[in-house]
Every structure is written in C-alpha cells, then in structure tokens.
Amino acid sequence: MQQICSNAVEQTFAQIGNRVDRFELWGGSTVTKLDPGAEFSALIGEENVLTDEAARSGYAHDRLPYANFRAREGALVGTLPGLVLRPKTTEEVAAVVRKAGELDLPLIPYGRGSGVLGGIIPLGNELMLDVRRMNRILELDRENHLVTVEAGMHGEDFEDALNAQGFTCGHLPQSLTISTVGGWAACRGGGQESSRYGKIENIVVGLKAILPDGEVLDIRPLPKRASGPSILDLIVGNEGTLAVITQLTMRIWTLPEAEEKIVLALPDREAALNLGRKIMQAGLHPRIVRLYDEKETAGRTEGIAAFGDRPVMANIVLCGEAAIVAAEAVIVREFAASVDAVETETRPFDEWRKSRYVSITKQWLEKGYYNDTIEVTVNWTKATSLYDTIAARIAQVAPDAHFSAHWSHVYPEGVCQYMTIRLPPMDQAKALPLHAELWEIATGETLAHGGSIAHHHGSGLFRGPWMDGEHGAGMEVLRRIKAAIDPQNLFNPGKLGFPPRPNAIDPYRDRSTHEQ
Ligand SMILES: Cc1cc2nc3c(=O)[nH]c(=O)nc-3n(C[C@H](O)[C@H](O)[C@H](O)COP(=O)(O)OP(=O)(O)OC[C@H]3O[C@@H](n4cnc5c(N)ncnc54)[C@H](O)[C@@H]3O)c2cc1C
Known part of the structure; x- marks a missing residue:
C-alpha cells in the first residue's frame, strides 16, 4: 500500500506539473466557446456570472500546499474554471444545477477556498459555484438551541453574530476567518474546541442541499433517528461530490460562565498522551486539550524553567458552569500528578489563544x-x-x-x-x-x-490515491452511491477518489499500473 501511494502521488502530481502548459491553454476556452453564460445569466443575473480570465484565475486553486508550490513557479495544478456562478438562494442553486445538467457541464461548489487538499481545483474547466452570496442567519431558535444559517456565511461573522446573542456554535477551526460554514460541513471539519463541542458532524443536525438532478434534499433538524442509515452523514463530508449544501441547522450552546486554564510540563510524549486519554475516558469536557511534542513545546515555552527537564507541554482548558469547572479542575490536576506533570504559568496558552486563527x-x-x-x-x-x-x-x-x-x-x-x-x-x-x-x-x-x-x-484531490486503503470495500460502496446519485458525474468530478470526467486531467490515470 505504501509503495502504491508513493508512486501514485509522485507520478500523479509530477505528471500534472509537466502538463501544465497544455491545461493553461485550455483555461476557459472549452466552456466559454459554448457560451452558456447567457443561459446562467437568465437564472441568476448577468452580474453574477463571471467570465473574464482575471476573475476566474482567483478560483484556480485553494490552499493545497502542492498547488502553492507550483504557483511559486507560475504553474497551475489544474485548469481555470469555465465560469464562476454566484447564486443567492437555494432555488437559484437548484436552477443552476438543472441547467448545468442540461448542458452537461460539471460544477464545483466553492466556499472561500481555504481547503488544503485541492477540493476546489478544476480538472477540466468545471463551473465554479461560489456560494458566498448565501450569507445570512435565517433563524436563531433559543428554545431548541439551534441556529439555521446559509452555507456561504463567513465563519467568523457567524460566530461573532452568535456571540452577540450569548451563544457559540463551538466550531472554531484555525481557518475561522477564511472559511464558510458550508465548507466546514462539506469537509467534515474539526474546530479547536472539539473535545467539548465535537466535530462538525456532531454539531450539524439538519441541512438543505441540492442533488445533481436539481432536487432539494431537506433533512429536518431532529435530535436522533433510527430510520435507516444516516443521509445527513452522507452529505456532511461529501466535499461537493454528491450535493451542494445551501443551508445548515446547527447546535448552539450558551457562552460558558467560567473558565480554568491549566498549563503543564511533562516528562515525555507518552505521559502527555496518557493525560489526554485519561481526561477523555473519564468523561470530562475540556474546551481545549493541546499536547505538543518536544519541538513544538520548545517553540512556545522559551524562558520557562519547568520545561528544562520536562520538555513536553499540555494545555488543558475547562469551561462551563463554575461548579463543574472547579470539580473537573480537581480531577485534571490529579491526573496530571499521576503522569509526573508540573503545573506552570499560562503564558504559552495565552499567546497561542491570541494567534489561534493565524497560519504560519x-x-x-x-x-x-x-x-x-x-x-x-x-x-x-x-x-x-x-x-x-x-x-x-x-x-x-x-x-x-x-x-x-x-x-x-x-x-x-x-x-x-x-x-x-x-x-x-x-x-x-x-x-x-x-x-x-x-x-x-x-x-x-x-x-x-x-x-x-x-x-x-x-x-x-490530494488524498484520492489513499481512499481505497482508507475505506476498503466501503470505497466501492461510495463509488456506487456516487454513480447512482450523479450518473452524469456533474458534481466535483475526480475528487475523493471518484473518477474524473473524460478529457479532464485525470489524477489517477496511472494508478492501476502502480498497483501491480
Ligand atoms: C491556515 C488554515 C488552517 C486550517 N485549519 C483548519 C481547522 O482547524 N479545522 C478544519 O476543519 N479545517 C481547517 N482548515 C481547512 C479548511 O479551512 C477547512 O476545510 C474549511 O472547512 C474549508 O472551508 P471553505 O469554505 O474555505 O471551503 P472550500 O475550500 O471553498 O471548499 C472545500 C471543499 O468543500 C466543498 N464545498 C464548499 N462549500 C460547499 C457547499 N456549500 N456545498 C458542498 N460542498 C462545498 C468544495 O467543493 C471543496 O471540495 C485550515 C485551512 C487553512 C488554510
């Protein structure tokens, strides 16, 4: 498996790199020659159909490091999108999807392009469906602790709006300021406070999405169900390959009344991992657990004596009702003593918190x-x-x-x-x-x-070669679901290990030869 993956990725991306010039020439030409711009303008307004190359260039890749490396040399990993479409409502998305189906033009949903696996990279002039005009909170349901929000809402704006009402949704990725709510769900993301609030799949309880035939999928925000496999789970994490998410209903929590920060120096990594395990297996709900190896500890703890003979750091932050926080803190300190940890000043955590949304x-x-x-x-x-x-x-x-x-x-x-x-x-x-x-x-x-x-x-795109190794027989289940829901292969083709369209860049073309 390891050898397969190595060859696949190496060959795949080296090959794409070598073929870049050809694809740059393709940029926009096939689709714009067909000129479906007018057809989409009739549905969402001319000003929301971007055709010029400069605008389309802004959608050529996300933050996939490999794409950034290639961009440093002036090269693209894929193509430009054929058109950029900016619908405003669920109904407009449905209309655009139906029209794309009629014209047999594939499309890619776009949040803010903060993804790091090449999820939005066009492989053959796909239409880019930029959902950022869908950016409103539709309902704050205080009694059921639910919020319904449009998928294109900016992450930080969303959390700020909730905070202003005394709530949090608890999903705080490092990319909060550069991502959308829909992108979080589409990628099955995890925020920095996941140990308390869960990953996005624990937070999203309902959604609206458009399927490849233009049908609206409406999953009601109910507590739990036992009515067959979870359709919600199929859509959360689909990365635009099965559905365009247009609305999400998410759990919310009241902002915590109390907080306690515990910064620890530990003798080694094993002790830190044991501490994390004990805390979670005891059923505690820390908002933050951050355990660092020696190198990352050293970069954050300069001048703090405790790390001299204990080179590994743990940051544990508890929050919630004051009485619960106090009780949990006692337990965490007991666990810390059992792994020979020493409590020290909270400066490393405070500094991390100040720059928690900044990427290096x-x-x-x-x-x-x-x-x-x-x-x-x-x-x-x-x-x-x-x-x-x-x-x-x-x-x-x-x-x-x-x-x-x-x-x-x-x-x-x-x-x-x-x-x-x-x-x-x-x-x-x-x-x-x-x-x-x-x-x-x-x-x-x-x-x-x-x-x-x-x-x-x-x-x-980038993890495609390992999807069979990840899922085993389950990958064939996913492929069949994809083929059944999206027989034209319209939605984000070539991602998640699914097949690309004919004539598009095929990142998996040589994979079978490497498997022998
Ligand atoms: C500095 C940095 C830090 C990061 N930190 C974190 C982190 O802490 N936690 C984390 O989970 N991720 C993190 N990421 C990754 C990334 O930000 C997340 O995956 C984010 O959820 C992507 O959101 P986006 O709106 O930018 O989506 P995009 O990058 O635009 O799209 C990502 C994928 O989702 C699909 N998609 C987007 N919107 C929709 C929609 N409405 N319907 C269907 N499919 C859609 C796209 O087609 C694409 O396949 C980080 C990235 C960076 C650059």
Missing part, C-alpha cells in the same frame, strides 16, 4: 520552503508508535526536513496527530518527489497503524 504557512512559503500539514487519527494504543515510526522514517529519507506534531483533538478511543512537515528551499524537481515521499510515509504508516488518513481537512 504563508511565511514559510514566501521564504521558499515546502511547508505542509497532515492530520490523521489513530487509537491511543498505536499513537506513540505512529509518531516514532514516522519521525524516524522521515529523518532517514530527508535529514534536512522538519517534522513535528501536536495532538489537539482527543477522544475516548484515540487522538488526531497533527503533523507539520517542511523541506528547506531547493529545486522543485527535487522537492516535489521528496514531498510526495513524506506524504507517503505519514499516510502509509497511519494506515499500517490501523488509523485514518484524515481527521478534519477532508480528502479533496
């Missing part, structure tokens, strides 16, 4: 580095071995590479390992295969450790 990737990119992040999940029993194995293998193949990790999404049964990999500035011809090899090591070892290849970033 851009600064590395600007300096010519190849920076990337990979988040996977694994059971507690395999967590230490997963880290050690990946760290050792990366050091072997790329001694100059940076590798570090933290664990900030914890569950009773296991943990998300969030890894940063970074290659120093070098020729791209050398860097890209090496970058692919680091991905193969991290992802292949995750599968070998029985883990999942993705915790919250989604799969998009």
Whole structure:
C-alpha cells in the first residue's frame, strides 16, 4: 500500500506539473466557446456570472500546499474554471444545477477556498459555484438551541453574530476567518474546541442541499433517528461530490460562565498522551486539550524553567458552569500528578489563544520552503508508535526536513496527530518527489497503524490515491452511491477518489499500473 501511494502521488502530481502548459491553454476556452453564460445569466443575473480570465484565475486553486508550490513557479495544478456562478438562494442553486445538467457541464461548489487538499481545483474547466452570496442567519431558535444559517456565511461573522446573542456554535477551526460554514460541513471539519463541542458532524443536525438532478434534499433538524442509515452523514463530508449544501441547522450552546486554564510540563510524549486519554475516558469536557511534542513545546515555552527537564507541554482548558469547572479542575490536576506533570504559568496558552486563527504557512512559503500539514487519527494504543515510526522514517529519507506534531483533538478511543512537515528551499524537481515521499510515509504508516488518513481537512484531490486503503470495500460502496446519485458525474468530478470526467486531467490515470 505504501509503495502504491508513493508512486501514485509522485507520478500523479509530477505528471500534472509537466502538463501544465497544455491545461493553461485550455483555461476557459472549452466552456466559454459554448457560451452558456447567457443561459446562467437568465437564472441568476448577468452580474453574477463571471467570465473574464482575471476573475476566474482567483478560483484556480485553494490552499493545497502542492498547488502553492507550483504557483511559486507560475504553474497551475489544474485548469481555470469555465465560469464562476454566484447564486443567492437555494432555488437559484437548484436552477443552476438543472441547467448545468442540461448542458452537461460539471460544477464545483466553492466556499472561500481555504481547503488544503485541492477540493476546489478544476480538472477540466468545471463551473465554479461560489456560494458566498448565501450569507445570512435565517433563524436563531433559543428554545431548541439551534441556529439555521446559509452555507456561504463567513465563519467568523457567524460566530461573532452568535456571540452577540450569548451563544457559540463551538466550531472554531484555525481557518475561522477564511472559511464558510458550508465548507466546514462539506469537509467534515474539526474546530479547536472539539473535545467539548465535537466535530462538525456532531454539531450539524439538519441541512438543505441540492442533488445533481436539481432536487432539494431537506433533512429536518431532529435530535436522533433510527430510520435507516444516516443521509445527513452522507452529505456532511461529501466535499461537493454528491450535493451542494445551501443551508445548515446547527447546535448552539450558551457562552460558558467560567473558565480554568491549566498549563503543564511533562516528562515525555507518552505521559502527555496518557493525560489526554485519561481526561477523555473519564468523561470530562475540556474546551481545549493541546499536547505538543518536544519541538513544538520548545517553540512556545522559551524562558520557562519547568520545561528544562520536562520538555513536553499540555494545555488543558475547562469551561462551563463554575461548579463543574472547579470539580473537573480537581480531577485534571490529579491526573496530571499521576503522569509526573508540573503545573506552570499560562503564558504559552495565552499567546497561542491570541494567534489561534493565524497560519504560519504563508511565511514559510514566501521564504521558499515546502511547508505542509497532515492530520490523521489513530487509537491511543498505536499513537506513540505512529509518531516514532514516522519521525524516524522521515529523518532517514530527508535529514534536512522538519517534522513535528501536536495532538489537539482527543477522544475516548484515540487522538488526531497533527503533523507539520517542511523541506528547506531547493529545486522543485527535487522537492516535489521528496514531498510526495513524506506524504507517503505519514499516510502509509497511519494506515499500517490501523488509523485514518484524515481527521478534519477532508480528502479533496490530494488524498484520492489513499481512499481505497482508507475505506476498503466501503470505497466501492461510495463509488456506487456516487454513480447512482450523479450518473452524469456533474458534481466535483475526480475528487475523493471518484473518477474524473473524460478529457479532464485525470489524477489517477496511472494508478492501476502502480498497483501491480
Ligand atoms: C491556515 C488554515 C488552517 C486550517 N485549519 C483548519 C481547522 O482547524 N479545522 C478544519 O476543519 N479545517 C481547517 N482548515 C481547512 C479548511 O479551512 C477547512 O476545510 C474549511 O472547512 C474549508 O472551508 P471553505 O469554505 O474555505 O471551503 P472550500 O475550500 O471553498 O471548499 C472545500 C471543499 O468543500 C466543498 N464545498 C464548499 N462549500 C460547499 C457547499 N456549500 N456545498 C458542498 N460542498 C462545498 C468544495 O467543493 C471543496 O471540495 C485550515 C485551512 C487553512 C488554510
């Protein structure tokens, strides 16, 4: 499996890179020659159909690091979208989808392009369906603790509006300021407070979405059901391949009345992981659990003596009713003592909180580095071995590479390992295969450790080659569902390991030969 993945990714993206010029020439030409612009203008207004190249160029890729590396060299991974369409309502989305079906033109839903797996990259001049004009909160239901919001609403605006009413939705990704509510659900995202509020699939309880035939799917926001498999679960995480989400109904919570911050220095990573496990298995509800390896601890704790002989940091933050917070704090401190942790000043946490929505990737990119992040999940029993194995293998193949990790999404049964990999500035011809090899090591070892290849970033384009390894027979189930719901392959073709359209860039073209 590992070898397959390595070859697939390396060849796939090297190949796409080599073919870039051809695809740049294609940019917009096939679709704009057909000129369906007028047809869509009749549905959503001429001003909401963007045809010029400059506007379409802004939608050529998301924040997939590989695409950013290629962009540094002036190259595209895919094509430009044929047109950009900006509908305002669920009905307009339905009308656009029906028209796209009639014209047999594939489309890609677009939130704010903050995805990091290439989910919105057009592979053959797809229409880009920018949902950002759908940006209102439709209902705040205080009694049932639910909010209904349009999918294109800006994440930070949404959370700010809830806070102003005394609520939070509890989904606070690092990308809060650059993403949409619909994008969170489409990618099955996870926020920084997931240990208290859950991932987005625990928060979204109902939605409206448009299926590839233009039908409106309306999932009512009910507590729980036992009426067959969950359709909601099929749509949350579909990344635009099965449905365009137009509205979401989400749980909300009152803003917590009390908070307690506990910053700990621990002897090693194993102690930190044990602490996280104990906290979650005891049924506590911390809003933040952040466990850092030695490298990430060192970068955050300069000048704090406690980390001299205890080089690993844990930040635990409790919140809620004051009496519960006080009781949980007693238990956390008992657990901390049992793993030989020492409590220290809260400065590292306070500093993290101030910059919690700021990404450091851009600064590395600007300096010519190849920076990337990979988040996977694994059971507690395999967590230490997963880290050690990946760290050792990366050091072997790329001694100059940076590798570090933290664990900030914890569950009773296991943990998300969030890894940063970074290659120093070098020729791209050398860097890209090496970058692919680091991905193969991290992802292949995750599968070998029985883990999942993705915790919250989604799969998009880049993780396609590993989707069979991830799901086994389940991937064929997904392929059949996709083929049944979307027989024309209209919705975001070529993503999530699904087949691309004929004549589009096929990122999986050579995969079968590598599998032998
Ligand atoms: C610096 C940085 C930090 C990040 N931190 C986090 C984090 O903490 N947690 C986390 O979960 N993610 C994180 N991400 C990843 C990314 O921000 C999330 O995946 C986010 O949910 C994507 O939202 P978006 O609106 O930008 O979607 P886009 O990037 O526009 O789209 C992502 C995918 O979803 C599909 N899509 C978008 N909207 C819809 C819709 N309405 N209906 C159907 N499909 C749709 C697209 O077609 C695409 O496949 C981070 C990214 C960056 C760059």
